[in-house]
Amino acid sequence: MAGKNAFYAQSGGPTAVINASACGVLQTARQHSDEINKLYAGRDGIIGALTEDLIDTSIESDAAIAALKTTPGAAFGSCRYKLASIYEHRAQYERLIEVFQAHDIGFFFYNGGGDSQDTAYKVSQIGAELDYPIVCVGIPKTIDNDLPITDCSPGFGSAAKYLATCIRETALDVSSVSRTSTKVFALEVMGRHAGWLTAACALATKQEGGAPHILLLPEIAFDEGRFLAKVEQATERYGHCVIAVSEGIKGPDREFLSAGLKDAFGHAQLGGVAPIITNLVGEKLGYKCHWAVADYLQRSARHIASETDVQQAYEVGRAAVKFAIAGKNAVMPAIRRLSDSPYRWDIIEVPLAKVANQEKLLPPEFISADGFGITAAARRYLAPLIAGEAYPPFKDGLPDYVRLQNVPTPKKLVKKFAV
Amino acid sequence: MAGKNAFYAQSGGPTAVINASACGVLQTARQHSDEINKLYAGRDGIIGALTEDLIDTSIESDAAIAALKTTPGAAFGSCRYKLASIYEHRAQYERLIEVFQAHDIGFFFYNGGGDSQDTAYKVSQIGAELDYPIVCVGIPKTIDNDLPITDCSPGFGSAAKYLATCIRETALDVSSVSRTSTKVFALEVMGRHAGWLTAACALATKQEGGAPHILLLPEIAFDEGRFLAKVEQATERYGHCVIAVSEGIKGPDREFLSAGLKDAFGHAQLGGVAPIITNLVGEKLGYKCHWAVADYLQRSARHIASETDVQQAYEVGRAAVKFAIAGKNAVMPAIRRLSDSPYRWDIIEVPLAKVANQEKLLPPEFISADGFGITAAARRYLAPLIAGEAYPPFKDGLPDYVRLQNVPTPKKLVKKFAV
Numbered sequence: 048m049a050g051k052n053a054f055y056a057q058s059g060g061p062t063a064v065i066n067a068s069a070c071g072v073l074q075t076a077r078q079h080s081d082e083i084n085k086l087y088a089g090r091d092g093i094i095g096a097l098t099e100d101l102i103d104t105s106i107e108s109d110a111a112i113a114a115l116k117t118t119p120g121a122a123f124g125s126c127r128y129k130l131a132s133i134y135e136h137r138a139q140y141e142r143l144i145e146v147f148q149a150h151d152i153g154f155f156f157y158n159g160g161g162d163s164q165d166t167a168y169k170v171s172q173i174g175a176e177l178d179y180p181i182v183c184v185g186i187p188k189t190i191d192n193d194l195p196i197t198d199c200s201p202g203f204g205s206a207a208k209y210l211a212t213c214i215r216e217t218a219l220d221v222s223s224v225s226r227t228s229t230k231v232f233a234l235e236v237m238g239r240h241a242g243w244l245t246a247a248c249a250l251a252t253k254q255e256g257g258a259p260h261i262l263l264l265p266e267i268a269f270d271e272g273r274f275l276a277k278v279e280q281a282t283e284r285y286g287h288c289v290i291a292v293s294e295g296i297k298g299p300d301r302e303f304l305s306a307g308l309k310d311a312f313g314h315a316q317l318g319g320v321a322p323i324i325t326n327l328v329g330e331k332l333g334y335k336c337h338w339a340v341a342d343y344l345q346r347s348a349r350h351i352a353s354e355t356d357v358q359q360a361y362e363v364g365r366a367a368v369k370f371a372i373a374g375k376n377a378v379m380p381a382i383r384r385l386s387d388s389p390y391r392w393d394i395i396e397v398p399l400a401k402v403a404n405q406e407k408l409l410p411p412e413f414i415s416a417d418g419f420g421i422t423a424a425a426r427r428y429l430a431p432l433i434a435g436e437a438y439p440p441f442k443d444g445l446p447d448y449v450r451l452q453n454v455p456t457p458k459k460l461v462k463k464f465a466v
Numbered sequence: 467m468a469g470k471n472a473f474y475a476q477s478g479g480p481t482a483v484i485n486a487s488a489c490g491v492l493q494t495a496r497q498h499s500d501e502i503n504k505l506y507a508g509r510d511g512i513i514g515a516l517t518e519d520l521i522d523t524s525i526e527s528d529a530a531i532a533a534l535k536t537t538p539g540a541a542f543g544s545c546r547y548k549l550a551s552i553y554e555h556r557a558q559y560e561r562l563i564e565v566f567q568a569h570d571i572g573f574f575f576y577n578g579g580g581d582s583q584d585t586a587y588k589v590s591q592i593g594a595e596l597d598y599p600i601v602c603v604g605i606p607k608t609i610d611n612d613l614p615i616t617d618c619s620p621g622f623g624s625a626a627k628y629l630a631t632c633i634r635e636t637a638l639d640v641s642s643v644s645r646t647s648t649k650v651f652a653l654e655v656m657g658r659h660a661g662w663l664t665a666a667c668a669l670a671t672k673q674e675g676g677a678p679h680i681l682l683l684p685e686i687a688f689d690e691g692r693f694l695a696k697v698e699q700a701t702e703r704y705g706h707c708v709i710a711v712s713e714g715i716k717g718p719d720r721e722f723l724s725a726g727l728k729d730a731f732g733h734a735q736l737g738g739v740a741p742i743i744t745n746l747v748g749e750k751l752g753y754k755c756h757w758a759v760a761d762y763l764q765r766s767a768r769h770i771a772s773e774t775d776v777q778q779a780y781e782v783g784r785a786a787v788k789f790a791i792a793g794k795n796a797v798m799p800a801i802r803r804l805s806d807s808p809y810r811w812d813i814i815e816v817p818l819a820k821v822a823n824q825e826k827l828l829p830p831e832f833i834s835a836d837g838f839g840i841t842a843a844a845r846r847y848l849a850p851l852i853a854g855e856a857y858p859p860f861k862d863g864l865p866d867y868v869r870l871q872n873v874p875t876p877k878k879l880v881k882k883f884a885v
Contacts (some may be wrong), residue, residue, distance in 0.1 A: 057642075060639075060782050061643065063635075068485045069877065084658045091645045094645065116811060118638070119638050120635075120637075120638025120639050120641065121639075121642035121643070124641075124645060126643070126645060126646040126647075127643070127647050208864070211771050211864055212864055212865060215864055216482075216538050216539075216763070216767060216769065216867075217762040218539075219480070219538050219766060220480045220762045220766040221546045221762065222539065222542075223476070223540035223541075223543055224480065224544050224545070224546070225482045226510045226545060227510065227545040227546050228545075228546050231760075232762060234763075238882055242878055250862075250863070250864065253869075263859045319738065322738055331519050337762055339758075339759050339760060339761035340757070340758050341758060341763070342636075342646075342758035343636040343651060344636060344653075344760070346639060347635035347638060347639040348632075350631055350635065350770055351770070353863065430862060430863070433863035433864070434862065434863040436857075438855075438857070441855055443849060443853065444630075444669070444772065444849070444852035444854065445631055445670065445805070445852070446631060446634060446635070447635055448634065448635075448638060450672075451603065
């Protein structure tokens with residue numbers, strides 16, 4: 048593939064550090080200009096490839112590329128777009144080949160979570176199935192931390208650090224006012240199926256009885272009676288109760304708790320399980336409650352990113368380029384933990400076939416016996432992932448994030464492709 | 467009053483920097499031990515005085531006191547508790563005098579917003595009305611920035627900085643995914659009557675067309691049709707639309723928009739106007755929406771406090787002690803702006819009678835003609851208040867906040883007082 052061009056794209060929900068991976072890819076590709084000629088970025092993920100909307104990254108300055116390391120969001124745009132298999136939708140793959148051929152692309156990098164690794168895996172098969180030679184490498188990313196094999200997923204550590212900080216800070220607030228005002232506070236956390244982010248909130252605990260007092264994990268069926276008893280116990284004992292609740296908690300019927308929420312007009316409401324459980328507490332126990340929904344704040348909070356996370360995001364981007372240059376097709380760089388304390392890690396390669404469409408839930412040994420907390424083993428696992436501060440530059444009181452020029456490469460194909 | 471003891475207490479909702487004011491008070495009192503003997507802190511605000519629950523601050527180390535400058539929440543506990551007037555509820559004031567006399571208290575510091583300045587003012591009258599000599603000084607604090615006379619209120623700048631950062635960060639996220647996913651994002655902001663915090667979100671705008679595209683201010687009646695037209699225009703023009711919405715927006719009937727929200731069981735729901743307006747957008751315009759409610763996160767986010775705000779919070783605490791030593795009763799230190807750029811300010815004294823129970827709304831000249839944004843004058847006012855970063859120390863990946871010992875002083879009175 049030496050001398051061919053490369054394609055890089057970002058997929059799924061952005062994180063605070065997905066652009067640090069982009070930075071790793073772009074900087075490393077620039078250092079290997081003998082092996083990789085131009086690096087094109089797909090605008091809005093794989094859609095950029097299908098629509099021949101290729102961003103010419105060569106016109107971006109080294110300074111702008113370096114600034115990606117401290118900028119949240121997905122600098123080239125992202126998408127939620129799942130490719131069907133080659134057998135189901137051959138035309139999509141033929142289109143990809145047309146675009147790749149037209150722009151002499153021999154390397155394909157796809158940066159995302161489980162669905163995106165599936166896309167990367169499918170694209171990696173076009174060499175064998177459709178006789179177009181390409182080296183295809185996935186780059187892990189997800190705040191949900193649910194990718195298998197890799198010890199953790201870039202993006203998770205920073206979201207975890209942000210959420211644990213929120214819990215620690217709001218707990219000081221609630222405990223200050225609990226005598227005459229709010230006694231119960233719930234923070235709603237992302238992670239529809241896997242409770243990693245909710246579990247990470249427990250890192251805020253400094254001493255016995257510290258917040259959060261209750262985690263509501265999606266791995267554990269929500270039991271109203273046990274939950275209320277626990278809230279009452281914590282509030283009576285500590286004067287207040289702080290709850291981290293996963294957006295994905297389900298009742299005993301396996302339905303999302305948030306499914307039944309209606310607005311004043313009887314219309315289904317978008318999300319919001321924190322208001323549901325605090326309403327329940329208010330009605331049944333009479334405590335004044337407050338709640339917050341962090342939503343996108345938690346996946347874009349680059350201002351309080353984990354240094355470990357930023358480094359790992361950058362290094363998987365670097366490793367992806369090195370794997371590609373070495374001709375390794377259909378692989379993903381994964382993080383391997385060598386020790387907890389001091390925390391040591393390196394990067395290994397894993398086959399995309401093993402990571403695509405797999406979801407790693409919180410293992411039972413990480414969940415406390417009552418289901419409302421985490422174990423010491425979970426703490427040992429989580430603690431190093433939020434370590435270190437990697438502040439972005441600030442200007443006029445706010446983080447100074449880069450916006451790339453994102454200039455499109457002239458199209459070479461006449462045919463359009465509708466996505 | 468020289469040689470008398472002092473009482474300090476915190477009131478209302480905490481901020482990221484109310485403890486910086488406490489730090490200013492405690493450090494300055496320690497430097498003036500000839501004039502002020504012991505400094506007692508009231509546990510949970512004025513309630514600590516009424517119930518004779520006085521915290522002996524003299525046992526806290528200088529290091530612990532210094533760490534208050536970087537710790538959010540209200541270190542001595544706060545309360546929402548409004549004193550009636552001396553004429554309505556004389557027994558309360560007689561009780562205060564009993565407690566003050568028993569502990570030889572000649573100085574009274576009360577740190578809070580408009581209601582708290584009212585309490586401070588009422589207490590200041592007991593010298594004249596009930597013949598108990600006391601010097602009473604209010605210390606300003608509120609994230610809402612609605613105290614009159616003072617150019618701004620400590621606590622506001624840090625919440626403003628946090629919210630503008632959230633808007634800037636989530637805008638990068640939403641603009642990344644808007645092609646195939648979320649196009650409209652709304653962040654709900656505190657400030658039930660005054661739109662200062664919502665206005666501050668506009669500081670996130672870097673260039674024409676940048677987020678936030680729409681502010682929904684409580685000073686402007688919500689007009690569904692005009693709002694939807696604006697959302698559609700922004701989304702069509704920029705591909706996405708970011709909204710900062712005040713929790714306190716009201717419809718043309720002057721009812722809070724959030725008043726009608728019901729959960730699945732038909733029960734009134736606690737807050738949440740962001741889901742209401744995004745639901746409306748989804749239904750009427752068909753755009754996919756997301757929303758966040760920052761709630762207590764915005765008033766406790768010490769991890770991204772404004773350096774200007776921390777300094778001002780500290781200095782009003784210092785000034786309060788100096789005013790008290792000078793025998794100035796019934797006053798509050800206020801911030802006076804000397805110039806916008808470079809930003810210069812000093813501290814002046816204002817009579818409590820003029821600040822108690824007043825609410826400063828966003829002036830019309832700060833609101834753009836269409837009501838959905840702010841003017842250049844507002845930007846000039848707001849910009850310096852979020853300037854500078856004043857990071858707390860971190861340990862194990864999280865902000866390392868101090869917890870004081872808060873040891874109670876032995877009670878001297880037999881009589882209890884129920885609040």
